[in-house]
Amino acid sequence: MKKLLKLTCLLIVFACTAMAAPSSTLAEPSGKLVIFHAGSLSVPFEAMEKAFEAKYPKVDVLREAGGSQACARKISELKKPCDLMVSADFKVIDKLLIPTYANWNVRFATNQLVLCYTDKSKYANIINENNWHEILQKKDVIWGHSDPNLDPCGYRSLMVLQLAEKYYKKPGLYNAVIANRPKENIRPKSVELISLLQSGNMDYAWEYRSVAVQHKLRYISLPDDINLGNYKYDDFYSQAVVKVTGKEPGTFMDIKGDSCTYGITLVKNPPNEEAAVAFLEYLLDPKGGLKVLDDMGQPPFVPCRVSTPEMKKALPVKLQDKVEVKN
Amino acid sequence: MKVKEPFFWVNISCGIIIMVFILLPLLEMLTAPSLSMVKETIKDKDVVRSIWLSIYTAGLAALFSFIFGTPLAYILARTNFVGKRLVESIVDLPIVIPHPVVGIAILSVAGKNHWIGEIFSDVGIRIMGSVTGIVVVLTFVGLPFYVNAVKSGFENISPRLENVSRSLGASMTSTFFRITFPLAWRSILIGIIMCSARAISEFGAVVVVAYHPMIAPVLIYERYEAYGLSYSQPVAVWLVSICLILFLVLRILTLRKGKSS
Numbered sequence: 258m259k260k261l262l263k264l265t266c267l268l269i270v271f272a273c274t275a276m277a278a279p280s281s282t283l284a285e286p287s288g289k290l291v292i293f294h295a296g297s298l299s300v301p302f303e304a305m306e307k308a309f310e311a312k313y314p315k316v317d318v319l320r321e322a323g324g325s326q327a328c329a330r331k332i333s334e335l336k337k338p339c340d341l342m343v344s345a346d347f348k349v350i351d352k353l354l355i356p357t358y359a360n361w362n363v364r365f366a367t368n369q370l371v372l373c374y375t376d377k378s379k380y381a382n383i384i385n386e387n388n389w390h391e392i393l394q395k396k397d398v399i400w401g402h403s404d405p406n407l408d409p410c411g412y413r414s415l416m417v418l419q420l421a422e423k424y425y426k427k428p429g430l431y432n433a434v435i436a437n438r439p440k441e442n443i444r445p446k447s448v449e450l451i452s453l454l455q456s457g458n459m460d461y462a463w464e465y466r467s468v469a470v471q472h473k474l475r476y477i478s479l480p481d482d483i484n485l486g487n488y489k490y491d492d493f494y495s496q497a498v499v500k501v502t503g504k505e506p507g508t509f510m511d512i513k514g515d516s517c518t519y520g521i522t523l524v525k526n527p528p529n530e531e532a533a534v535a536f537l538e539y540l541l542d543p544k545g546g547l548k549v550l551d552d553m554g555q556p557p558f559v560p561c562r563v564s565t566p567e568m569k570k571a572l573p574v575k576l577q578d579k580v581e582v583k584n
Numbered sequence: 585m586k587v588k589e590p591f592f593w594v595n596i597s598c599g600i601i602i603m604v605f606i607l608l609p610l611l612e613m614l615t616a617p618s619l620s621m622v623k624e625t626i627k628d629k630d631v632v633r634s635i636w637l638s639i640y641t642a643g644l645a646a647l648f649s650f651i652f653g654t655p656l657a658y659i660l661a662r663t664n665f666v667g668k669r670l671v672e673s674i675v676d677l678p679i680v681i682p683h684p685v686v687g688i689a690i691l692s693v694a695g696k697n698h699w700i701g702e703i704f705s706d707v708g709i710r711i712m713g714s715v716t717g718i719v720v721v722l723t724f725v726g727l728p729f730y731v732n733a734v735k736s737g738f739e740n741i742s743p744r745l746e747n748v749s750r751s752l753g754a755s756m757t758s759t760f761f762r763i764t765f766p767l768a769w770r771s772i773l774i775g776i777i778m779c780s781a782r783a784i785s786e787f788g789a790v791v792v793v794a795y796h797p798m799i800a801p802v803l804i805y806e807r808y809e810a811y812g813l814s815y816s817q818p819v820a821v822w823l824v825s826i827c828l829i830l831f832l833v834l835r836i837l838t839l840r841k842g843k844s845s
Contacts, residue, residue: 453712456695
């Protein structure tokens, strides 16, 4: 009897080691992968999640969408466990996460601002890319943007208006348009404005073009000079300055106009580094995640960019040949 | 309960666990910000305005629940009819529905794509981003608590008393106001407390309907997102303490008068 017991014990131990060995040598990514991302990335990241999980069935991608600043705060203030953080403005990562919570910042995609509306919006049949600023000044039109203090899309919307004043050479345009936008028309996140448009509570809203495409909204495209979508116009964009709240209530800081550039980073000591790097490999691949973005109205950088050679060296080795150093 | 039985000690320890469970996180939050921060915060006009807005919109929600909910509670307590169960579950619906869904549902009725929203915009009533909108949302979420509390209050009053009054020639109306209402007023007050307490705590539905003007929970959220925890906690401290005092006073008032009557 005792012999039999010993034998079974041995057998079990043997079986366990045999089962454990291949998984540790093969090292296929598995487990939960937590990604915090900007609300405007919800649709493409949902598609990427499906494609990635099909490729790595053992990984469960858990996404949390929010304002980019809010996502960063979840990491820096609430210490919520997270592997990857994706921001609609790569500067948010520089400002709130580097160097304490992250080491590097890869710019991977662009976007531009458009003015969204629906068939039922007032003046929907006459608005075009020349008269939109006149329509936004009409008393019976309700238009809105997201909160500049919480959402990059919010301050970018204001920048477009400032640039429009310069581009169309109409002094006072910015103040006149803003005067027709009571505070009540501001929302925390730009994506929330969509439901207001669709339910007829609002006539016009500023959104990223990708969001407009994904939600099949009608929209007015603006010239490259003012849509914040083309980095070649960065010099012109930088004339726009928006005051947003600073580090504590009552303080403010200026944000200068810049093209819309999305950034991603790997959080320091991530719970699941293996899966996170695998996801980055997929995302930064021109045939993988970057293609998904392109299909959904959000032009990617091919290849993706980091700002310094040091930063490139800080990247996981597998990713280094997928990026270039460019400002 | 006999003291020495294990049953007693099980009850006691469960009670202690619950107290710790509720109080520990709250105390942690209340003691986290420094005293000077807390003092500084109440000087902030936005903070005072939002707390005041929270209190008076919740109060209005309780008032509307009182006006429209009392008759319904009375019907539910006194009569039996086909579909009563259905009506009761409809009253409970706002408790079950996720909060953002409440906000979205209200907005979709208030928009121009809906005939009611069309009428509203013609008359000049605005729901999105207005105090009206906030009160509508708070009434929606608070109403079930009021109706349920008051219904059980009415149920505890014997219909015999009403029958006596009616048999002596009083009309239904005067019976209600002279007999039933004075006997039920304590549960009505409890209903009002429950309803406004629920209303003050609402965030998810309000932020969908109205971000500005900011009620206190929305301001706490905004402060947290824009400045971080250390600037949102002091606002929370004020909201929690003011509400605690308000509700404590109301409770004490109802208890005292309850004893004397």
